[in-house]
Amino acid sequence: MKRFKGKGAIFFFILVIQGCSHHDKQVIVTDPKALYEGSLVLIQKEDFGQAIKNFDAIDRDFPASEFAVKSNMMKSYAFYLKGELIDAIFAAEDFIKKYPAHPNVDYMYYMKALCEYDQIVDVERDQKQTIKAKEALEELIIKYPYSKYVEDAKQKRLYTYNAIAGKEMAIAALYQNQGKLIPALIRYRAIVKDYNDTIFIEEALYRMTEIYYKMGIKKDAKMYAAVLGYNYPSSPWYKKAYDLMQKTK
Secondary structure, three states: OOOOOOOOOOOEEEEEEOOOOOEEEEEEOOHHHHHHHHHHHHHHOOHHHHHHHHHHHHHHHHHHHHHHHHHHHHHHHOOOOOOOOHHHHHHHHHHHHHOOOOOOHHHHHHHHHHHHHHHOOOOOOHHHHHHHHHHHHHHHHHHOOOOOOHHOOOOOOOOHHHHHHHHHHHHHHHHHHHOHHHHHHHHHHHHHHHOOOOOOOHHHHHHHHHHHHHHHHHHHHHHHHHHHHHOOOOOOHHHHHHHHHOOOO
């Protein structure tokens, strides 16, 4: 979504009253349209906090208006721009619950996925957050396959696949180096099965070939070497697998 550009001075009326106990200022809405448009200007000026307060006020005082719907959507976006990703997710989920049939609800699924994606840590650390991001992206892709946000979601999903597969490869390599061939084989097999469009698929196929060869199961070693050669004939991992298989002759 593009940031909104101001259209000159926008006049609106807000009645501000003092809170009874904590002296908080509460926005009372007299013109939801004007306040909503003014809040878009606040977002442009990066006054996200006040914009969010205004959106909440519109939803509170005019819950049946079209501007309440728009405010609920923009609140998630404002939280995202403010860097408060958890609140942005909550706001997106709240919108989805309130307006599941809204024509732009796909954007809320995208916003939710984007917030999860932006919290991903590097491959050396635990990948729970990466998995959450992957699941959120897949939710959008599956539910709204023709959404204009799907192409970007697919690119981000591929990144999550590579991150998860990279972590699995690191664990599998550790097991293999320790001589724990079965646990390593299980990890490599999972990569081949679940993440076969990642950058790690070629090495995973080679490692399976290597392990089966070392275990003396030459038939399976040849099979995975053949799969590697058929799909990636120019791969350096296939050359290594081919050279390994020559030793069986």
